[in-house]
Amino acid sequence: MASVTGLDGVVAAETELALVDGQNGYLVYRGYEAKELALKLSFEEVAFLLWHGELPSPEELEAFKTQWVVHRAIPAELKAVLDLLPKESEMMSVLRTAISVLGTGNQQVPAWPPQFDRILANTALLPTIIAYHYRRSQGLQPIEPDPQLDHVANYLYMLTGSVPQSVHAKVLTAYLILAMEHGMNASTFAGRVVLSTQSDLASALCASIGAMKGPLHGGAPSEVLHMLDEIGSKEQSEAWLRKELAAGKRLMGFGHRIYKTSDPRAEALRQLMQELASEDPWFDLAVHVEKVAVELLNEYKPGRKLYVNVEFYAAAVMRAIALPTSLFTPSFTLSRIVGWTAHLLEQASCNRIFRPQSVYIGELPTSIPNRP
Structure with missing residues (x-):
């Protein structure tokens, strides 16, 4: 049996959630190009699409947002646990702990299949948890959610204590929509594997967070940020x-393992930043650096077809809104939880436990004849 390191090219599931077409540069969420959704819709609308398979009507969206706001407040039992954690605790570890605590709640609710109200509650609550621990770590008083603000603007408000500029909320919303879902990546696969055993939602989400914490997956685009600063x-x-x-160094934020052409997520953020360049100098700089870098990459590395990736523009977004680097991966996580949970609902609907094979390459005892 031939082995496939890292399961490259192995199909693990059929999905209706997203198409990641790296050869042609498409990212599709349930029949819609993700870049179009990111430029036109709210975070809540795209979450509804991924979870329910269609965009909400105005009446559905209003009711959905009302449900969302109800779940933003940190329960007293979770707040007590968060207050016990050292202020210097790393944020992804805090999120893993918080999700685990939330999973120890009402034992009368069946653990399987995952319940949508729990999915919505975890998604709505994640930004509050991040902001709560961040402000504690900085010696600041935590800020309660503002029910008048949408999901993304409220996140920035809870971090800073100020209602964000509309331009910053708009571009962060676009980035977080583009980060919601990206096929069978490591963290999504980890969650689906755990749920396939008919384990509970919290256990699956903890697995996904654990995978996202690894620098090869959820690592912050801090190197791009350093490049732009320099x-x-x-x-x-x-x-x-x-x-x-000329020194043979790699330009951070260019090239992608999946996309062999322009990254559609970067295209959307570039378009938005071009529209907003006059309102923020960092957007203007990012668009200019990309243009020059692509021209020079064609000159120095002809035929390589190296294009900008989403991390490049994610760094520009984070720099513009002054988000600390320690919050890059947690912010990615508060978006990707939508994709994770959509996959968990899909897994539960047609479940079969994952059980891939491995190829033994070690020694054999003398009592067993050598196999071909």
């Missing part, structure tokens, strides 16, 4: 990039 201005961009390429 470049500093449009006037210095070409000289700085030429120096790096």
Whole structure:
């Protein structure tokens, strides 16, 4: 039996949730191009689409947002646990602990299949948990959710204590929509594997968070941020990039394992930043650096077809809204939980436990003849 390291190219499930077409540069959520959704809709609308298979009517959206707001407050028992954690605790570990605590609730509710009200509660609550622990870690008083703000604007408000600029809420919303779902990635697969055993929602989400915590998956685009900080201005961009390429160094934020053409998520963020460039200098810088970098990559590495990826523009978004680097991966997580839970609902609807094979390459005892 031939082995496939990392399961590259192995189909683990059929899904109606998302198409990730790396050859042609498409990302599709349930029949809609993700980049179009990111430019036009709210976080809540796209979450509804992934969970329910269709976009909400205005009446459904209003009722959905009302449900969402109800679940934002941290339950007293969870707050007591969070207050016991050291203030310096790493955020992804805090999220894993919080989800585990939430999973020890009402034992009268069946653990299988996953219940949608629990899915919505965890999704709505995650930003509050992040903001609560972040402010405690900074010696600041936590801020209660604002029911008048939508999901993304409320997240920024709870972090800073100020209602965010509309331009910042808009571009962060776009990024988080584009980060919601991306096929059978490591964290999604981890969650589906756990749920396939008919384990509970909290256990599956803890597995997904554990995978997301790894730097090869959920690692923050901090290297891109460092590059943009060093470049500093449009006037210095070409000289700085030429120096790096001449030294044989890699430009952070260019090239992607899946996308062999332009990353559609980066395309959407570029379009939005071009529209908003006059309102934020970091958006203007990012768009200019990408243009120069692609031209120079064609010059220094002809035929390689290296394009900008979503991490490049994610770094520009995070820098513009002054989000601390320690919150990059947690912010990615508060978005990707929508995709995880959509996959968990799908897994439960047609469940079969995952049981891949392995190829033994070790020694055999003398009593067993060598196999071909």
